[in-house]
Amino acid sequence: MTSGLPSEAMPPLTDWRDAMPSTRHRYSYAFLDEGAKREIRRKMLKAVAIPGCQVDFGSREMPIARGWGTGGLQLTLALIGPDDVLKVIDQGADDSVNAVNIKKFVQRVTDVPLTTDTAAATLIQTRHRIPESPLGPHQLLVFQVPIPEPLRLVEPSERRTRRMHAEADYSRMWLYLYEDIVKFKEITVGARYPVIVNRRYLMDPSPIPRWDVPKLNRGEALFLFCAGREKRIYAIPPHTEVTPLSFEDFAFRVEDFHGRRCERCGARHSFLDEVVDDESGRRTYTCSDTAFCDQRRRENRHGSR
Amino acid sequence: MGYVAVKGGAAAIENAEQFSMIRRAGGASELLKPDQIREQLHFAVDRVMSEGSLYAPELAALAFKQAAGDSLEAAFILRSYRTTLPRLGYGAPMNTDGMRPIRRISAAFKDIPGGQLLGPTPDYTLRLLDFDLKDESPDHTRRMMARLFKDTELVDPLPERFPKVVDMLRREGLLVPRPSAGGKDDRLVDITRQALTFPAPRSAQLQTLARGETGGMLALAYSNMRGYGSVHPVIGELRVGYLPLRYCNHVTGEVETIGDMLVTEAEVISRIGETDGPARFSLGYGLCFGHNETKAIAMAVLDRAVATGEPATPSEDQEFVLTHVDGIESMGFCNHYKLPHYVTFQSELDRLRNIQAGQAKGEEIRS
Numbered sequence: 001m002t003s004g005l006p007s008e009a010m011p012p013l014t015d016w017r018d019a020m021p022s023t024r025h026r027y028s029y030a031f032l033d034e035g036a037k038r039e040i041r042r043k044m045l046k047a048v049a050i051p052g053c054q055v056d057f058g059s060r061e062m063p064i065a066r067g068w069g070t071g072g073l074q075l076t077l078a079l080i081g082p083d084d085v086l087k088v089i090d091q092g093a094d095d096s097v098n099a100v101n102i103k104k105f106v107q108r109v110t111d112v113p114l115t116t117d118t119a120a121a122t123l124i125q126t127r128h129r130i131p132e133s134p135l136g137p138h139q140l141l142v143f144q145v146p147i148p149e150p151l152r153l154v155e156p157s158e159r160r161t162r163r164m165h166a167e168a169d170y171s172r173m174w175l176y177l178y179e180d181i182v183k184f185k186e187i188t189v190g191a192r193y194p195v196i197v198n199r200r201y202l203m204d205p206s207p208i209p210r211w212d213v214p215k216l217n218r219g220e221a222l223f224l225f226c227a228g229r230e231k232r233i234y235a236i237p238p239h240t241e242v243t244p245l246s247f248e249d250f251a252f253r254v255e256d257f258h259g260r261r262c263e264r265c266g267a268r269h270s271f272l273d274e275v276v277d278d279e280s281g282r283r284t285y286t287c288s289d290t291a292f293c294d295q296r297r298r299e300n301r302h303g304s305r
Numbered sequence: 306m307g308y309v310a311v312k313g314g315a316a317a318i319e320n321a322e323q324f325s326m327i328r329r330a331g332g333a334s335e336l337l338k339p340d341q342i343r344e345q346l347h348f349a350v351d352r353v354m355s356e357g358s359l360y361a362p363e364l365a366a367l368a369f370k371q372a373a374g375d376s377l378e379a380a381f382i383l384r385s386y387r388t389t390l391p392r393l394g395y396g397a398p399m400n401t402d403g404m405r406p407i408r409r410i411s412a413a414f415k416d417i418p419g420g421q422l423l424g425p426t427p428d429y430t431l432r433l434l435d436f437d438l439k440d441e442s443p444d445h446t447r448r449m450m451a452r453l454f455k456d457t458e459l460v461d462p463l464p465e466r467f468p469k470v471v472d473m474l475r476r477e478g479l480l481v482p483r484p485s486a487g488g489k490d491d492r493l494v495d496i497t498r499q500a501l502t503f504p505a506p507r508s509a510q511l512q513t514l515a516r517g518e519t520g521g522m523l524a525l526a527y528s529n530m531r532g533y534g535s536v537h538p539v540i541g542e543l544r545v546g547y548l549p550l551r552y553c554n555h556v557t558g559e560v561e562t563i564g565d566m567l568v569t570e571a572e573v574i575s576r577i578g579e580t581d582g583p584a585r586f587s588l589g590y591g592l593c594f595g596h597n598e599t600k601a602i603a604m605a606v607l608d609r610a611v612a613t614g615e616p617a618t619p620s621e622d623q624e625f626v627l628t629h630v631d632g633i634e635s636m637g638f639c640n641h642y643k644l645p646h647y648v649t650f651q652s653e654l655d656r657l658r659n660i661q662a663g664q665a666k667g668e669e670i671r672s
Contacts, residue, residue, distance in 0.1 A: 062432075063431040063432040063433045064431065064432065065428070065432070068428075091415075097423065097428075097429055098429070100429075101429040101431075104431075105431055147531075147532075149532075152531075152532040155532075156531075156532035156533040156534075156618070157532075184577070184584050186584075188576065188577045188584070273415045273416075274414065274415075275414075275415065275416045276414065276416065276417065276418060276473060277418075281418070281473075
């Protein structure tokens with residue numbers, strides 16, 4: 001399923017019927033009107049100023065469905081300029097349908113160059129992964145967020161979760177984790193592991209695997225999160241302390257891939273996808289970050305051999 | 306003569322019906338043919354069949370035309386037609402791995418045995434108005450399609466059977482077993498002939514959900530997914546395809562395939578749950594007529610939600626869900642409030658006036 005896409009700039013994506021020849025003329029640069037972009041940028045600044053705090057914004061209707069990345073898309077469109085180089089990943093892959101679809105749209109309304117190369121991108125929109133290669137200070141990572149409220153797990157009412165955040169009352173979340181340990185001798189939270197940002201706000205890091213959570217701590221890049229359906233923006237500025245909820249005698253742990261390696265590039269220290277073989281039913285693993293994997297394969301080819 | 310109370314219904318009804326007909330067919334445009342609806346508005350047709358619980362594309366298209374696009378009304382028309390048909394028996398149980406799929410995806414695994422088939426889906430189509438459709442020329446469309454088929458390379462024929470994704474998990478012992486055929490819950494209930502009793506057997510639950518109204522089920526399932534519940538679904542597998550319909554011939558006693566039908570099936574994996582045994586994932590199941598993915602997923606979420614031991618939210622309460630998802634029942638009841646309630650209201654009015662008068666008297670005495 002994973003094709004070895006070159007990491008250099010990709011050719012423009014074409015539509016099979018060139019369905020919207022008039023899109024560029026009918027819509028303004030980057031789709032959103034300037035007023036909307038200004039509002040979203042202001043809310044982003046507020047979010048950066050209060051790390052981890054969810055800021056409301058006037059989420060617009062987008063041409064993709066709610067829950068499919070409309071939040072991330074709105075940030076991307078509000079931020080993007082002609083000098084940007086865009087990368088979009090979904091579950092680590094540059095070529096999965098949702099990522100391709102979002103890229104196609106952004107390119108259609110901006111004409112910015114696309115890349116799969118993590119280092120070459122200035123703006124990366126992501127669904128559920130942080131790239132394996134470290135990000136730099138010139139980079140923005142935009143997360144698509146399905147459920148921005150970390151307390152939703154323990155409290156369905158928005159009115160009550162707001163109050164809990166205001167009072168920094170996170171006792172029920174702690175209790176939830178504690179009860180999990182009592183019941184299962186394990187914390188059952190897989191992805192979207194709750195974190196405390198800047199020692200103040202409990203934050204949902206979007207459903208990234210636990211593997212990626214440590215990358216949020218004191219990072220170089222600016223992390224921006226947006227949930228379109230729930231109309232929230234939040235952020236982690238560079239060099240901010242981010243700590244997963246953890247007990248002294250029950251430490252936070254990432255996924256265990258011990259003894260496994262990527263079938264394609266041989267990586268032993270990357271987040272792996274499980275692949276079941278058609279005939280034999282044998283289980284193999286490949287890197288979830290396809291650009292990282294391709295990069296390593298190229299290096300393997302040119303390097304030792 | 307002053308105001309006359311509403312009466313003499315016959316003529317009024319006649320006129321109202323004619324007005325409806327004029328609204329539907331009185332415009333300047335060409336009249337719709339049911340064939341056009343069946344082919345070009347196939348999602349509407351599928352929805353009507355599913356909620357009307359009768360697999361009949363031509364009749365569903367006709368009902369949709371008659372109802373001028375009101376899908377609840379169309380399902381209603383189809384359902385009341387269904388009731389006039391003789392019940393000849395029940396189809397034989399089917400394994401859906403033999404489905405001829407037009408679409409098959411898994412959100413749980415990247416690569417699944419048999420492969421993912423994206424099929425026809427508007428999921429990745431940008432929701433931008435396609436102004437070219439305003440004057441879609443048959444010639445142009447035909448040419449476009451001819452070109453498309455010319456460029457399409459022939460691929461290997463699809464395999465006979467696609468293994469079920471959740472079976473892989475089941476084999477590993479990662480799924481909570483559901484009471485299977487032969488278990489206590491094996492009573493096959495026909496909800497069109499028997500009233501629901503609670504707790505309802507699984508067959509009654511699934512039948513009720515399968516003919517439920519898409520929007521209503523979506524609202525309940527969404528409440529569960531968003532926070533008022535704890536299903537947290539992952540789509541193990543979603544299939545859309547043709548399923549053979551097998552039926553036991555009363556004369557020969559043999560099971561024969563008498564046709565096939567387009568269905569949507571969803572299997573959702575729910576987060577780790579507490580059971581008596583080891584911690585495992587649990588499963589929700591949805592299957593409905595036609596191509597209606599939203600409904601099948603909502604059904605699977607609700608199927609899983611109502612299996613929760615102690616309901617804490619409406620969507621987890623079996624009785625709450627099963628008594629409220631039928632669109633035709635709820636629509637009928639909602640609209641019955643348009644019928645005269647002069648008598649009951651007069652009665653309440655009398656009570657209210659009496660109470661107010663009593664209160665006023667009480668105040669006088671006190672002051």
